[in-house]
Amino acid sequence: MRAQKVFLTGASSGLGQALAREYAARGAILGLVGRREAALRELAASLPNPNAARVYAADVRDADAMAAAAQDFLDHFGCPDIVVANAGVSVGTVAGEREDLAAFRLVMDTNWFGVLTTFQPFLQPMRAAERGAGGWRGTLVGIASVAGVRGLPGAGAYSASKSAVIKLLESLRLEERANGIRVVTIAPGYIRTPMTAHNPYRMPFLMDADVFARKAVRAIAAGRRFAVVPWQMGVVAGILHVLPRWLYDALAARAPRKPRKPDPGSAPPPGASA
Numbered sequence: 001m002r003a004q005k006v007f008l009t010g011a012s013s014g015l016g017q018a019l020a021r022e023y024a025a026r027g028a029i030l031g032l033v034g035r036r037e038a039a040l041r042e043l044a045a046s047l048p049n050p051n052a053a054r055v056y057a058a059d060v061r062d063a064d065a066m067a068a069a070a071q072d073f074l075d076h077f078g079c080p081d082i083v084v085a086n087a088g089v090s091v092g093t094v095a096g097e098r099e100d101l102a103a104f105r106l107v108m109d110t111n112w113f114g115v116l117t118t119f120q121p122f123l124q125p126m127r128a129a130e131r132g133a134g135g136w137r138g139t140l141v142g143i144a145s146v147a148g149v150r151g152l153p154g155a156g157a158y159s160a161s162k163s164a165v166i167k168l169l170e171s172l173r174l175e176e177r178a179n180g181i182r183v184v185t186i187a188p189g190y191i192r193t194p195m196t197a198h199n200p201y202r203m204p205f206l207m208d209a210d211v212f213a214r215k216a217v218r219a220i221a222a223g224r225r226f227a228v229v230p231w232q233m234g235v236v237a238g239i240l241h242v243l244p245r246w247l248y249d250a251l252a253a254r255a256p257r258k259p260r261k262p263d264p265g266s267a268p269p270p271g272a273s274a
Contacts, residue, residue, distance in 0.1 A: 003052070005080040007031040007073055009060055009118050010087030012039035014193035015143060018209035019084060022217050024048055031073040031080065033066070033087070033118075035059050060087045060114030070121030079125040079138065082220065085118035086143040087111075090195050092258035093157040100260065104157045111161035115142050115168060127179045134223070137180035141220050142169040144187045146228060149237045150248060154257030162187075173225060185226045186216050189233030201256035205232040 006023045010016035012034030020032055024047040034040050037057035044053040054076060056069035073080065088111045093100045119140050126138035147155060148162030166185060173183035190196055190203035191212045207230050219227035228234030240248065 004028045004082060005031075005073075005077050006082045006084065007033070007070070007080040007118075007122070008084040008086060009033040009114065010143075011043065011055075012036045014195055015188065015191060015209055015212065016084075016086045017043055018213035019086065019216065020053075021047070021210070022213035024053070026217070028052070029077055030054070031056065031069070031077070033058055033060070033069055060085075060117050061109045063117045063120075066117040067121045074122075074125055079129045080122060081132070082139045082141060083119060083122050084141040084143070084220075085115040086141075087114050087118075088143065088145075088161075088195075090155075090158045090258065092154050092260040094154065094260060095156055097260070100157075103260075107157035108161045108164070111158070112164045112168065115165055119172070123176070123181075126181050127176075131180055135180060136182050136223070139182040139184060139220060139223070140169075140172065140176070141184045141186060144169065144185050146187050146189050146233050146237045148187065150240045150243075150252070153253060153255055154260075158258075182223050184220050184224055186219060187226065187228045187234075187237065188212060188216075189228065189230055189236075191229075199258060204236070205230050 004023070004026070006028045008016060008020055008030065011020045011032035016034065020030060020043060023030060030053040032040050032044060032053055033056045035057065037055065040055035040057065044050050044055050047053055054073065056072070058065040058069050060066060089107055091103050091107060093103050093107070129137040131137055142165055144165045145162040147159050148166050151159045169183050169185045176183060190206045192206055192208050196203060212229050215229045216227070219229070228237055
């Protein structure tokens with residue numbers, strides 16, 4: 001059986017790094033994208049087969065840089081079997097504060113537009129690829145979040161971006177099914193990463209990143225349309241989804257909030273979602 005080829009963004013830390021290690025342990029050929037080249041090279045050097053990984057220092061907000069990275073991967077390895085759009089940032093935001101506007105744009109451009117820039121260069125090559133097991137030509141994976149199910153106070157940017165990711169992936173799943181391309185949405189709950197390390201509130205069902213990666217990779221391999229990890233947060237998300245607005249408002253209005261970081265330069269690096 002040939003090695004899987006996986007192209008992955010946000011690989012320099014958090015969920016992306018955990019996913020990279022899990023796929024590497026399974027013998028995959030990897031394309032690792034992140035803004036911090038030194039961290040990517042350190043990760044690649046620590047993998048079981050460093051020669052099976054190429055690193056790309058690129059920001060997912062830069063469509064040209066992402067297209068160049070994708071083309072390099074295609075030139076060296078051919079069409080990937082799996083493309084994982086994982087890069088994401090999370091900062092507390094308040095719509096009434098003008099200085100937060102830059103943070104709103106940063107979060108949306110990274111978390112939502114970054115999914116498009118990750119997938120778009122591979123769509124035509126995947127459509128032209130030979131069909132594999134089950135008749136599929138490839139799999140696109142987007143890392144969303146349980147936070148995208150309902151709007152959270154103080155997290156308007158993050159909740160909106162992840163809700164948009166969920167809807168984008170749903171549209172792509174319908175559009176690309178006839179082309180033999182699967183689309184998988186993974187919605188993490190609270191995962192222990194640099195992104196969640198400074199949350200000043202209790203995080204129910206907090207899961208280690210390596211455990212998340214194993215479960216996510218299994219869900220991707222199974223072609224799950226939508227998977228919440230851990231499953232307990234899936235139950236919570238299902239309840240939140242159907243709560244009447246008046247009841248949700250009463251319960252969530254005083255929920256604890258993530259600290260504001262209106263300066264985009266102070267935002268955490270891409271690589272983990274929560």
